[in-house]
Amino acid sequence: MKRTIPLLIVIILGFLFVAYVFIPHKVSADFYDWYMKWIKVIGPFAVVLGVGSLIMVHTSKIKRKAPNWGYSMVTIVALVITTLTGFIWGIQEGTPFMWIFKNFNVPMGATMFSLLAFYIASAAYKAFRARSVEATVLLIAAIIVMLGRVSIGQAITHWIPDATEWILNVPNLAAKRGIGLGVGLGMTATSLKIILGIERSYLGGGK
Amino acid sequence: MTEIIGIWIAAFLTLCMFSFLYKDNPFYKFAEHLFVGCSMGYAIPLTWYNAFIPYAYNPLFLKKEYILIIPFIIGMMYWLRFSGKFSWVSRYPIAFSMGIVGMGVPMSMHANVLVQMRSMMLPLNNINTILIFIGTVSILCYFFFSKAHTGAYGKFTSIGIWFMMVGFGASFGYTVMARISLLIGRIEFLLEEWLHLL
Known part of the structure; x- marks a missing residue:
């Protein structure tokens, strides 16, 4: 009841989906439509899990007056205000909800990712020091690709953009394809392990 | 306002x-x-x-x-x-x-393995397709750990490392460019929209 039935659901649905791919029939198409309709109803309920666990973590910090509990208050207040603006005024362009998104979420998100430009430079210094032939190859490829994608590369010599195109279309393609084939085989093996009931970690711990 | x-x-x-x-x-x-x-x-x-x-x-x-x-x-x-x-x-x-x-079993097998293999099996009539073929096979051999990477086989797998290093370098270059363009966007916002200096 606690583990066996969920496992059976995965196994049965898993094999039905394998059959769906191989059997182009109205019955299998109807099965797919039925599943998609139901999963679209089930999916939104999972958001409550994420929100609930965020609220639980931060309210417990506030209750315990844990170190830096004031920041947890910021998170909760921001969550409540953003959610309420969405429910009260809607989510269309020009509403307070979108104003918050444009002036809070977008600048903070973009700045947080742009910070990586600084850290990636220091990481590159550590990783790219040409200590071996392989590291030198990586360093040269990265420099050529970076130069080939900006106008200064073209200004130095037209050879750099051409080399960039060649790197991306030949050795990079071979690398992506080789790794992709391994990933594909890995995905197939993992999917098989799940539908055969060998991989069960998604059911979580406990009895 | x-x-x-x-x-x-x-x-x-x-x-x-x-x-x-x-x-x-x-x-x-x-x-x-x-x-x-x-x-x-x-x-x-x-x-x-x-x-x-x-x-x-x-x-x-x-x-x-x-x-x-x-x-x-x-x-x-x-x-x-x-x-x-x-x-x-x-x-x-x-x-x-x-x-x-x-659905992932046949789909990933098709999209990530069969289609990729079909794209690789082109007539080897120019240097680039030969390089792509050698690169892909040598990378696959590199990840095949059931055979010791020694002798001629070891040398062949080391070609795979070279191809991967070029691929990683290209990916790294792209990532740096993406982050830098985000940074330029933020600096532009501060100088143009906020301070009106540009």
Whole structure:
């Protein structure tokens, strides 16, 4: 009841989906439509899990007056205000909800990712020091690709953009394809392990 | 007026985020926590209006498709994850969602393996297709650990490392360019929209 039935659901649905791919029939198409309709109803309920666990973590910090509990208050207040603006005024362009998104979420998100430009430079210094032939190859490829994608590369010599195109279309393609084939085989093996009931970690711990 | 207030808030939050370059500080922590709250707060109404209302509420309550009560109940089973005694019930919606993994067996085999192999099996009539073929095969051999990487086989697999290094270098270059363009965007915002210096 606690583990066996969920496992059976995965196994049965898993094999039905394998059959769906191989059997182009109205019955299998109807099965797919039925599943998609139901999963679209089930999916939104999972958001409550994420929100609930965020609220639980931060309210417990506030209750315990844990170190830096004031920041947890910021998170909760921001969550409540953003959610309420969405429910009260809607989510269309020009509403307070979108104003918050444009002036809070977008600048903070973009700045947080742009910070990586600084850290990636220091990481590159550590990783790219040409200590071996392989590291030198990586360093040269990265420099050529970076130069080939900006106008200064073209200004130095037209050879750099051409080399960039060649790197991306030949050795990079071979690398992506080789790794992709391994990933594909890995995905197939993992999917098989799940539908055969060998991989069960998604059911979580406990009895 | 609201636009000007918005620009000042965005500029303040941008500077709060950049302050992390000096060291972890209260301004950064404030912005970080605000970001988490706003992002989650953004996701809730979006899910409500774009997923729950059109796919769950409207069909069930307006179109009277009462069969959807079953997935409705299955969805609510997720919430029992928070209950200590009945948390196992949440495995049912998880299991239902995991069923689609079955489609991954033939689909990933097709998209990631068969299509890629077909693209690789071109006539070897120019240097580039020969290089791509050798690169792909040598990388696959490199990841085949059932045979020791020694002798001629070891030398062949080391060609795979070279190809991968070029690939990683190209990916790294692209990532750097993407981050730098984001950084330029933020600097442009501060200098142009906020300070009107450009």
